Amino acid sequence: MDVVSPELNSLLPDEIMDTEAIEDIPHSQPDGSMVQSEAGSDTSVPMETDTPMASENLSLLSDATLAEHTQVLTSPTDSTLTISTGSQLPLSISSTSSPLLTLKPSMATSTATTKTTDSVTGTTVSTGGLQKLTAPFTISAANHQIILNKVASSQATEAAKSAGTQPQVIKQEGQKLLVTAIGKSGQPILLQLPHTGGKPGISQTSGDTKSPAPQFKVVTIGGRPELKPVVGSTGNQVTTLQAQQLKTVQIAKKTPTSSAAPIKFIITKTVNSKGLNPQTSVSPVIAGRVLTQNSPVMPPRTVTLSEPHNTSIQSIPGKKIAISPLKTPSKVTVVSVASPTSNASQKSVALPVNVALGQQILAVQQSTSASPVKVATSQTTTQNIKPVQPVAVGGVSGSQFKTIIPLATQPNVQQIQVPGSRFHYVRLVGTTTASSTGQPSGPSTSSIQTAKPMVVSTGAVRMSVPIVPAQTMKQVVPKPLTSATVVTTTQTQQRLIMPATPLPQIQPNFTNLPPGTVLAPAPGGGNVGYAVVPAQYVTQLQQSPFVTLASSSGFPTSTGIQTQARSPLNGYCDCFANGEFCNNCNCNNCFNNLEHETERLKAIKTCLDRNPEAFKPKIGKGKEGESDRRHSKGCNCKRSGCLKNYCECYEAKIMCSSICKCIGCKNFEESPERKTLMHLADAAEVRVQQQTAAKTKLSSQISDLLMRTTPVISSGGGRLPYTFVTKEVLEATCECLLEQAKKAEQTHQPQAEAERMILEEFGHCLMRIISSAGKAKADCASINC
DNA sequence: GAGTTTGAAACT
DNA sequence: CAGTTTCAAACTC
Incomplete structure (x- = not known):
C-alpha cells in the first residue's frame, strides 16, 4: 500500500485527509504494495497520517484472505471509543477471563454508570441501568439498532449474505455482552451468553487457529467487503477498556488464518459487504490511541492494526490515504473487547492502517494469566499520549464527545447523539458479516489470531469520545506511520474526522433518516469514513439537499452540485472554515452537513488545494521570543485601526504583529488608543459584574x-x-x-x-x-x- | 431591524 | 502577486 509521502503529508493540514486519492484506489486490487507477510511477522507499512507513531507498536497487517473490514471498538469503561475507518483493518481482541463484553458508547440519555475493575483474574465490568438481555437477541438495524444474531456457522452468514441481509451474530454463550448506545432508548443492552468456558493460558500461536473455536462473539460495525476481520486472541472474558492506560497498536501485514480460533470476542466494523469471503472485516482505524489494560499476572494483549493486502487501499502506491480531522484533533478512542476465554494469551486487533492525525485509538488489552503477552507499547509514545479521558455516558462527564459516523451510505445506520455535548459524535455503522480468519501477528506479540466468521452484526453503535476543547490542543508534528511504530499524539483538540470513503462512493441519501439514524457503509464500497459532527447536526439530516460547490470535479453531477450559488460550503462560512458542520446558523441551502458529505469533502479538498492552511487555526503560537499567541497570517486592516472587531487580531484579543499588513494600526502594546479601549472595556466589564452581583444578592435576599x-x-x-x-x-x-x-x-x-x-x-x-x-x-x- | 462599514477569502 | 469581487460579521443608526 502506498501512502502519501511524509513530505506531501506534511503539506496537508493536520485535520484534512485527502479522500480523493482514495477514490482512485482499486479496492479489489489483489496484491497491493503490501506483501502478505507471514504470520507473526510484521511488515512496516507506510502510512499517511499526521499522527505520530513514534514508538507504539503499530503494525499493519495484511491479510490476503480477509475480505472485509471490521472495526471493533468497545469501551467497557466510561470512556468512549471511536474508530474511524478508511482502510482495511481487521480487528480482533481477545480477553482473558472476564465474561463481560461491554460496548459502551456514550449515550445522551444514558444514566447507566459503568464501573470497571481491573483485576488479576480478569476485568469485570459492572454497569448500572443497563438493559439485560439474554442472547441471542437481535436489534434490528431498521430500528437503528445493533443487530446481534446468533449464528450457528459461517454458512449461515453466507446464506444471510446471499439473502441480501447482513448477518450479525453473537454466538458465544456464557458470556455477557453489554452494548450501549443502541437504539433510541439510550439504554445500554446487556447481552448475557451462557459461558462455555475457555482455558486461559493457551498459547496464541498457530495452534489456536487449528483448534476449534468454541466461542466467538463478534460484533461488527459497518461492513466492508474488502477487508476481513482478524480475530486475535482467545479468552472467555470480555476485555474492558481502561481509559487511563495507553496500549499498543500494531499495524502489520496479516496473513490469512484459519477460522478455527479459540473463543474470541470480535467487535468489528465492516466497511462493506461485497467481499466474497464471509470473514468479518475491520474497518480501518483512522487514528487512535491504544489503551491496554494489563493485570499484573496476565500479560497484556496487544491490539493490532492489520490491513489485508488484497484490498488494502494503502497498498496502492501513489495514493493518499489521509484521514484527518478538521481543525482540532479530537480523541478517537478505540475500545477493544477481549474475549472471555483465556486460551489465547494475547489479544490482537487488526485494523486498517489509516490513522488520522491526532486521532487516537483506544484499545484495551487484557492480559491473560496463563500466557504472557508482550505489550508493544513503547514508553516513548506513552509519555506523549495523554491518558484517555473516561468516557462519559449520557454526558455525565463534562468532557465533550464526538460521534464518528461512517460516511458510507447504508440504510441501517443509526446516528447517535450524545446529549449535552455540542461536539461531535461518532457513528459507527456495522454492516455485513463475513466469516474470516486472520492471524494478525504483531512483531511485539506472538499471539495468533484466528477469527472464525462467526458473527457479523451491524448496526449503529454510538461511541462517545471525550474531546478536549480546542484551546487546550497541542499539536504534534505529524509523522508518517510505519509499521511497528507507535501512534502517539498529544492532540486533544476537537477534530473533525474526515470520511475515509472515496468520494465517488459517497452517495448520501439521508433525507428520510430520522435523527439518530446512522449512516451505514455502502455495500461494495471501499473505505468507510467517519465524520465527526456536532450534536446538533442531527437536525440537519432533515434539511433539504441543495448542493453548492464551487468546484465539483470528480463528483457525480447527479448530486446536484453546482446547481446553487455559494452556500455554506465555501470559505465564507465560519462553520465550514472552522472545520465544523453548520448548526443553527442561518445559512441557506446549507451543504455543510453530513447529508452532503460528498460535496463537503470536495469543498474541503478544494479549499485545501487552494490554501493548505485553510483549516488551521488562525491564532497560533508566535515565534520564539514573541507573544504566545499571534495571528498566523496577520491582519490586513485599513480603516479600523485594528481596534475594532473587524480586525481578527483585535477580535482575538491579541496585538498585531510584524506579519500584519494593516494600515494605521493602533493595536500595539504602547498604543494609547488601545489602552483606552482596554480600560473602557475593563471598566464596563467590572460594572456588569457588579450589577450582576447586586442583582444576585437582592434576589437572594428576597428569596x-x-x-x-x-x-x-x-x-x-x-x-x-x-x-x-x-x-x-x-x-x-x-x-x-x-x-x-x-x-x-x-x-x-x-x-x-x-x-x-x-x-x-x-x-x-x-x-x-x-x-x-x-x-x-x-x-x-x-x-x- | 435595516443599512453601512469592514476586512477576510475567493476570484481573476 | 496584486487588484477585484464576494461575502458575512461588525457596526451604526
Whole structure:
C-alpha cells in the first residue's frame, strides 16, 4: 500500500485527509504494495497520517484472505471509543477471563454508570441501568439498532449474505455482552451468553487457529467487503477498556488464518459487504490511541492494526490515504473487547492502517494469566499520549464527545447523539458479516489470531469520545506511520474526522433518516469514513439537499452540485472554515452537513488545494521570543485601526504583529488608543459584574425573606406569615425604593451610592415588614388564632 | 431591524 | 502577486 509521502503529508493540514486519492484506489486490487507477510511477522507499512507513531507498536497487517473490514471498538469503561475507518483493518481482541463484553458508547440519555475493575483474574465490568438481555437477541438495524444474531456457522452468514441481509451474530454463550448506545432508548443492552468456558493460558500461536473455536462473539460495525476481520486472541472474558492506560497498536501485514480460533470476542466494523469471503472485516482505524489494560499476572494483549493486502487501499502506491480531522484533533478512542476465554494469551486487533492525525485509538488489552503477552507499547509514545479521558455516558462527564459516523451510505445506520455535548459524535455503522480468519501477528506479540466468521452484526453503535476543547490542543508534528511504530499524539483538540470513503462512493441519501439514524457503509464500497459532527447536526439530516460547490470535479453531477450559488460550503462560512458542520446558523441551502458529505469533502479538498492552511487555526503560537499567541497570517486592516472587531487580531484579543499588513494600526502594546479601549472595556466589564452581583444578592435576599415568612403559625415556629407580603406591601416597598432612587438622582449621587441607598431602603422596608409580621404573629398567638 | 462599514477569502 | 469581487460579521443608526 502506498501512502502519501511524509513530505506531501506534511503539506496537508493536520485535520484534512485527502479522500480523493482514495477514490482512485482499486479496492479489489489483489496484491497491493503490501506483501502478505507471514504470520507473526510484521511488515512496516507506510502510512499517511499526521499522527505520530513514534514508538507504539503499530503494525499493519495484511491479510490476503480477509475480505472485509471490521472495526471493533468497545469501551467497557466510561470512556468512549471511536474508530474511524478508511482502510482495511481487521480487528480482533481477545480477553482473558472476564465474561463481560461491554460496548459502551456514550449515550445522551444514558444514566447507566459503568464501573470497571481491573483485576488479576480478569476485568469485570459492572454497569448500572443497563438493559439485560439474554442472547441471542437481535436489534434490528431498521430500528437503528445493533443487530446481534446468533449464528450457528459461517454458512449461515453466507446464506444471510446471499439473502441480501447482513448477518450479525453473537454466538458465544456464557458470556455477557453489554452494548450501549443502541437504539433510541439510550439504554445500554446487556447481552448475557451462557459461558462455555475457555482455558486461559493457551498459547496464541498457530495452534489456536487449528483448534476449534468454541466461542466467538463478534460484533461488527459497518461492513466492508474488502477487508476481513482478524480475530486475535482467545479468552472467555470480555476485555474492558481502561481509559487511563495507553496500549499498543500494531499495524502489520496479516496473513490469512484459519477460522478455527479459540473463543474470541470480535467487535468489528465492516466497511462493506461485497467481499466474497464471509470473514468479518475491520474497518480501518483512522487514528487512535491504544489503551491496554494489563493485570499484573496476565500479560497484556496487544491490539493490532492489520490491513489485508488484497484490498488494502494503502497498498496502492501513489495514493493518499489521509484521514484527518478538521481543525482540532479530537480523541478517537478505540475500545477493544477481549474475549472471555483465556486460551489465547494475547489479544490482537487488526485494523486498517489509516490513522488520522491526532486521532487516537483506544484499545484495551487484557492480559491473560496463563500466557504472557508482550505489550508493544513503547514508553516513548506513552509519555506523549495523554491518558484517555473516561468516557462519559449520557454526558455525565463534562468532557465533550464526538460521534464518528461512517460516511458510507447504508440504510441501517443509526446516528447517535450524545446529549449535552455540542461536539461531535461518532457513528459507527456495522454492516455485513463475513466469516474470516486472520492471524494478525504483531512483531511485539506472538499471539495468533484466528477469527472464525462467526458473527457479523451491524448496526449503529454510538461511541462517545471525550474531546478536549480546542484551546487546550497541542499539536504534534505529524509523522508518517510505519509499521511497528507507535501512534502517539498529544492532540486533544476537537477534530473533525474526515470520511475515509472515496468520494465517488459517497452517495448520501439521508433525507428520510430520522435523527439518530446512522449512516451505514455502502455495500461494495471501499473505505468507510467517519465524520465527526456536532450534536446538533442531527437536525440537519432533515434539511433539504441543495448542493453548492464551487468546484465539483470528480463528483457525480447527479448530486446536484453546482446547481446553487455559494452556500455554506465555501470559505465564507465560519462553520465550514472552522472545520465544523453548520448548526443553527442561518445559512441557506446549507451543504455543510453530513447529508452532503460528498460535496463537503470536495469543498474541503478544494479549499485545501487552494490554501493548505485553510483549516488551521488562525491564532497560533508566535515565534520564539514573541507573544504566545499571534495571528498566523496577520491582519490586513485599513480603516479600523485594528481596534475594532473587524480586525481578527483585535477580535482575538491579541496585538498585531510584524506579519500584519494593516494600515494605521493602533493595536500595539504602547498604543494609547488601545489602552483606552482596554480600560473602557475593563471598566464596563467590572460594572456588569457588579450589577450582576447586586442583582444576585437582592434576589437572594428576597428569596430568603419569602422562605422565612412562610406561614408556620400553627407550628408556633419562628417563621412569619408570608401573607403579610401582600400586594399593597410590595407596592409600598417599591414606592419607597423608587423614592430613594429619585432622591439619589436628584442629589446626583453616583451609581454605586444610589444603589447603596436603594438597598438600604429596601432593608428598612424588610425590617418593617418583618416587624409587622412578628407583631401579627404575637397577636395571633395571644388570641389562639 | 435595516443599512453601512469592514476586512477576510475567493476570484481573476 | 496584486487588484477585484464576494461575502458575512461588525457596526451604526
